[in-house]
Amino acid sequence: MSALIELKGVTKTYGSFTALSDVTMSLSDTNPSMTAIAGESGSGKTTLARILLGFINPSVGEVFYRGKDIAKMSSAEQRQFRREVQPVFQDPFEVFNPFYRIDHVLTTPVKRYRLADSEAKARSLIEDALKRVGLRPQDTLGRFPHELSGGQRQRVMVARAVLLRPRMIVADEPVSMVDASLRATILDELRTLNRELGISIIYITHDLTTAFQICDNILVLYRGAIAEAGAVERVIGAPRHPYSQLLVSSIPLPDLDRAWGNEEIPVSEANSSRPNAGCRFAPRCPHVMDQCWQSAPPKYMPDSQRLASCFLYRDSPIAPDEDVSAVFRLPGVAPVVVGG
Amino acid sequence: MTDKDKPILVVEGLHVHYDTGKGPAKAVNDVSFSLKPGERLGLIGESGSGKTTMATALMRLTRAPGRIAGGKVMLDGRDILAMSPRELRETRLRDIALIPQGAMSSLNPVMKLDEQMIDAILAHKPRMKRAELDARVAELLRSVGLDPSVAKRFPHELSGGMKQRAAMAIATSLAPKVIVADEPTSALDVVVQRQVMQTLGRLQDGLGAAVVLIGHDMGLIAQFADVVGVMYAGKLVEIGPVRQMIENPKHPYTKLLVESLPGIEVKQALTGIPGLPPPLVDLPPGCSFNPRCPFAFERCRTETPLLQDVAPGQRASCHLYPEHQSLPPLPVTARAQHHEARP
Ligand SMILES: Nc1ncnc2c1ncn2[C@@H]1O[C@H](COP(=O)(O)OP(=O)(O)O)[C@@H](O)[C@H]1O
Ligand SMILES: Nc1ncnc2c1ncn2[C@@H]1O[C@H](COP(=O)(O)OP(=O)(O)O)[C@@H](O)[C@H]1O
Numbered sequence: 281m282s283a284l285i286e287l288k289g290v291t292k293t294y295g296s297f298t299a300l301s302d303v304t305m306s307l308s309d310t311n312p313s314m315t316a317i318a319g320e321s322g323s324g325k326t327t328l329a330r331i332l333l334g335f336i337n338p339s340v341g342e343v344f345y346r347g348k349d350i351a352k353m354s355s356a357e358q359r360q361f362r363r364e365v366q367p368v369f370q371d372p373f374e375v376f377n378p379f380y381r382i383d384h385v386l387t388t389p390v391k392r393y394r395l396a397d398s399e400a401k402a403r404s405l406i407e408d409a410l411k412r413v414g415l416r417p418q419d420t421l422g423r424f425p426h427e428l429s430g431g432q433r434q435r436v437m438v439a440r441a442v443l444l445r446p447r448m449i450v451a452d453e454p455v456s457m458v459d460a461s462l463r464a465t466i467l468d469e470l471r472t473l474n475r476e477l478g479i480s481i482i483y484i485t486h487d488l489t490t491a492f493q494i495c496d497n498i499l500v501l502y503r504g505a506i507a508e509a510g511a512v513e514r515v516i517g518a519p520r521h522p523y524s525q526l527l528v529s530s531i532p533l534p535d536l537d538r539a540w541g542n543e544e545i546p547v548s549e550a551n552s553s554r555p556n557a558g559c560r561f562a563p564r565c566p567h568v569m570d571q572c573w574q575s576a577p578p579k580y581m582p583d584s585q586r587l588a589s590c591f592l593y594r595d596s597p598i599a600p601d602e603d604v605s606a607v608f609r610l611p612g613v614a615p616v617v618v619g620g
Numbered sequence: 621m622t623d624k625d626k627p628i629l630v631v632e633g634l635h636v637h638y639d640t641g642k643g644p645a646k647a648v649n650d651v652s653f654s655l656k657p658g659e660r661l662g663l664i665g666e667s668g669s670g671k672t673t674m675a676t677a678l679m680r681l682t683r684a685p686g687r688i689a690g691g692k693v694m695l696d697g698r699d700i701l702a703m704s705p706r707e708l709r710e711t712r713l714r715d716i717a718l719i720p721q722g723a724m725s726s727l728n729p730v731m732k733l734d735e736q737m738i739d740a741i742l743a744h745k746p747r748m749k750r751a752e753l754d755a756r757v758a759e760l761l762r763s764v765g766l767d768p769s770v771a772k773r774f775p776h777e778l779s780g781g782m783k784q785r786a787a788m789a790i791a792t793s794l795a796p797k798v799i800v801a802d803e804p805t806s807a808l809d810v811v812v813q814r815q816v817m818q819t820l821g822r823l824q825d826g827l828g829a830a831v832v833l834i835g836h837d838m839g840l841i842a843q844f845a846d847v848v849g850v851m852y853a854g855k856l857v858e859i860g861p862v863r864q865m866i867e868n869p870k871h872p873y874t875k876l877l878v879e880s881l882p883g884i885e886v887k888q889a890l891t892g893i894p895g896l897p898p899p900l901v902d903l904p905p906g907c908s909f910n911p912r913c914p915f916a917f918e919r920c921r922t923e924t925p926l927l928q929d930v931a932p933g934q935r936a937s938c939h940l941y942p943e944h945q946s947l948p949p950l951p952v953t954a955r956a957q958h959h960e961a962r963p
């Protein structure tokens with residue numbers, strides 16, 4: 281099987297600081313899926329996104345796009361990779377030049393990748409892309425960035441990505457600057473792109489509720505390493521790693537019978553500098569054991585659709601495959617029943 | 621009436637306008653509510669609905685092109701909007717304090733934290749001695765879960781969560797009776813958000829202060845508030861006890877807001893509320909929500925509904941609830957039917 285994208289033992293260091301540690305994962309080319317990457321700020325989400333996009337090189341490890349090492353691509357291959365893997369960033373306002381009309385961010389890629397051989401063809405491509413994301417071309421084109429709402433600007437960015445007919449979109453916190461009430465529609469559009477156009481989507485977020493709603497699988501990062509990974513029904517529905525448990529229990533649900541509770545949560549800032557050879561989460565973990573300080577936990581498989589890097593599951597088998605995608609669920613395959 | 625039942629904050633007919641070339645934008649439009657000591661009011665609304673304008677007006681910090689166009693803000697019986705400049709200076713921070721939106725960036729970048737806190741305290745208690753001030757700073761930092769050694773740091777040396785805590789320490793330095801917090805956790809991770817909200821809750825319990833928490837995330841508001849108020853296009857369209865607002869909202873906007881909240885039990889279609897809020901300089905006649913409302917009828921397009929009792933403790937401004945009549949149940953929306961159809 282040739283994967284759409286494959287990371288092999290990817291580590292990124294900045295000086296002595298490890299921003300991302302030993303990530304091996306792949307995404308299916310034949311079953312385009314939606315994968316969430318979650319974790320607190322500083323956990324390495326953007327670093328992973330930038331590596332997937334080919335914006336930065338890993339310090340250790342390789343990245344393959346459709347079987348080719350992206351560090352060794354010819355310039356034609358690189359050009360294709362750049363077109364087929366598209367970013368959507370957190371704050372669309374920064375991407376727009378305030379002095380150009382909205383049209384500019386849409387016509388530039390059409391020209392750069394020679395997507396149309398006439399003005400009329402270009403116009404119809406752009407209009408189709410805008411309609412895809414729920415924008416009316418006549419209300420959008422000709423406007424300046426400040427004349428659109430944050431949600432509309434973000435949609436234009438998604439339209440720009442769609443225009444290039446990508447195989448993959450890497451969306452780094454695409455709705456965290458957008459009102460809760462408007463997030464739903466934008467995310468639903470991402471899901472439609474996945475289902476209807478077969479675009480694989482990486483959705484980076486710290487909002488586990490929307491990750492659960494739109495994604496097939498999730499990867500939870502803690503301080504640069506994978507804490508837990510698997511189908512969202514498993515990882516968010518019934519988290520196993522103590523860090524995922526903390527994340528899920530902190531979701532502010534509008535459900536008065538699922539209150540946050542009052543137990544004190546250890547503050548992460550307090551013990552961040554203390555190095556330790558064992559589990560990165562040990563200083564904050566309510567279940568920490570002696571063993572956790574000695575060595576880093578391997579990836580255990582508490583069940584067939586998830587893995588958790590935590591010694592609480594030392595009686596479970598260790599994941600046979602380094603590639604975390606081995607526990608991922610492919611879309612179209614019936615969801616697992618939690619607790620079933 | 622005992623002191624505990626007597627409202628500490630009463631807002632009456634508050635109007636705030638921004639003067640624009642196209643006429644006044646009515647960002648706060650005839651808003652009234654009251655708050656008892658120790659009570660937690662959560663004000664929710666989409667961006668542009670007037671939440672920050674309201675928070676600023678409660679402190680009488682409105683700046684041009686904004687102006688307070690009418691109303692009263694009674695704090696413990698005295699109208700903030702009618703105070704002399706001197707009274708106002710004394711009242712702010714001592715009786716009512718604001719944690720501004722983006723408080724994290726509102727800290728002074730070139731002053732150490734303790735200097736900023738001491739400045740704030742000295743403005744009200746000029747005779748306080750240095751040793752006493754230092755002790756107070758340490759106590760305040762501890763009260764928000766920060767180590768007192770943080771006092772000697774500059775804002776850029778703190779994480780987002782720590783800065784937000786520092787802003788809370790400053791806001792509570794004089795033990796105010798009312799704390800207004802404008803989206804205090806919007807830029808924070810979920811775990812830090814929960815910690816910050818729990819800290820705010822503890823501080824408030826300790827002081828017996830009332831809190832106005834402003835936000836756009838119904839989940840967060842529900843976790844914190846006793847009473848929820850919903851803002852739409854400058855108006856307070858519904859207000860009531862949190863459980864009623866979530867389990868039995870009366871105003872169609874609140875109802876759609878609650879229905880569109882995703883959970884983590886079942887996967888469902890993500891839906892928002894179709895359409896956009898109206899421009900504040902050009903409100904539609906009648907109910908401002910009528911162009912987006914699935915229940916709108918003729919009267920909604922001509923007559924402005926007033927906020928009125930719809931259930932015990934719950935008030936809504938909507939023509940579906942004609943005055944003094946028994947209250948019909950809200951018709952079921954397509955989305956709700958879809959919910960019920962599921963096993
Ligand atoms: N260019 C860089 N130089 C040094 N440190 C960096 C650089 N980029 C990221 N980092 C560090 O790597 C860690 C992970 O960052 P990032 O991937 O942006 O996390 P996230 O997106 O999860 O918030 C952070 O501690 C950050 O400070
Ligand atoms: N300085 C200003 N000048 C003109 N209009 C303003 C100004 N500040 C806010 N507004 C308008 O007032 C409305 C309410 O803004 P705001 O109170 O910030 O809303 P919220 O906090 O709910 O997002 C917005 O529609 C905005 O356009």
Ligand code: SF4
Binds near residue numbers: 559560563577
């Ligand atoms: S390995 Fe130990 S410290 Fe780490 S999460 Fe599991 S129980 Fe906690």
Ligand SMILES: [Mg+2]
Binds near residue numbers: 326327452
């Ligand atoms: Mg990031």
Ligand SMILES: [Mg+2]
Binds near residue numbers: 671
């Ligand atoms: Mg605001």
